[in-house]
Amino acid sequence: MTAPFLDINGLTKDFGGLRAINHVTFAMGRQEMVGLIGPNGAGKTTLVRLICGILKPDKGKVSFKGRNITGLKTWDVVNRGIAATFQNMRPFRRLPIIANVMVSCLSPRAMKRGEWVKRVEAKAMDALEFAGISDMALEKASTLSQGDLKRLEVARAVATEPELLILDEPFGGLSPAETDLMAKSIQRLHKGGRFGRLHSEGPAMIIIEHKLQQLMKIVDRIIVLNFGTVIADGTPEEVVKNPEVIEAYLGEGGA
Numbered sequence: 001m002t003a004p005f006l007d008i009n010g011l012t013k014d015f016g017g018l019r020a021i022n023h024v025t026f027a028m029g030r031q032e033m034v035g036l037i038g039p040n041g042a043g044k045t046t047l048v049r050l051i052c053g054i055l056k057p058d059k060g061k062v063s064f065k066g067r068n069i070t071g072l073k074t075w076d077v078v079n080r081g082i083a084a085t086f087q088n089m090r091p092f093r094r095l096p097i098i099a100n101v102m103v104s105c106l107s108p109r110a111m112k113r114g115e116w117v118k119r120v121e122a123k124a125m126d127a128l129e130f131a132g133i134s135d136m137a138l139e140k141a142s143t144l145s146q147g148d149l150k151r152l153e154v155a156r157a158v159a160t161e162p163e164l165l166i167l168d169e170p171f172g173g174l175s176p177a178e179t180d181l182m183a184k185s186i187q188r189l190h191k192g193g194r195f196g197r198l199h200s201e202g203p204a205m206i207i208i209e210h211k212l213q214q215l216m217k218i219v220d221r222i223i224v225l226n227f228g229t230v231i232a233d234g235t236p237e238e239v240v241k242n243p244e245v246i247e248a249y250l251g252e253g254g255a
Ligand SMILES: Nc1ncnc2c1ncn2[C@@H]1O[C@H](COP(=O)(O)OP(=O)(O)O)[C@@H](O)[C@H]1O
Pocket: 015, 018, 020, 038, 039, 040, 041, 042, 043, 044, 045, 046, 047
């Protein structure tokens, strides 16, 4: 039996007396696009931070392509092929937008995959074009709107040419039209192909999102967290009919 692409087993994280992640266990395959949902404070962002090595779990294990990556440093996780965007965007504000993405292109992983420094700028530009903000490439990152910052996050992640891409609320702060565009970009990326000098193998994806309508259109599986615990894991149709899921959302105020 071959090891699952991503295998999360018994992952647990406490903040003081608060159990933010409680024995979370699931596996996903190389071709999957998985939605991760749950009420505010359910532990979604904490789970991403545990996978990426920003936080260390108290218990449990994360394996990626058959290797134990639990507790590795973030740079090491990125070089193994996992990239993430975050709900709270933290670009290098005083650097131009394109320089923010060039940093990702200089990761050993991205450099090993063909291109050398003189082509880094062109490659960064392809990532910005993919994310839809190439026209602003030379402006300071501090000038960006929330929606455009989100795009910059996506460009920075995509520039590392990941095999697993984790997006924390990619539609957050976007207008309905911008949300549609972002959803299309995500689907295009998942399918894979060449985007200028960028080669996308079509990364597996975990997408955290509050806008369930839009999320359900692009994923075929949804995992639901509540109080740090997985309460449902199935197709979007199964999950929205699940009484425990309905209860968790109604408890939050009828979402
Ligand atoms: N660094 C931290 N220190 C203490 N508590 C935290 C920290 N990060 C998150 N939490 C708490 O952990 C729980 C899960 O938070 P989070 O993962 O951000 O939820 P979500 O992304 O699902 O809204 C919340 O109760 C939150 O207040």
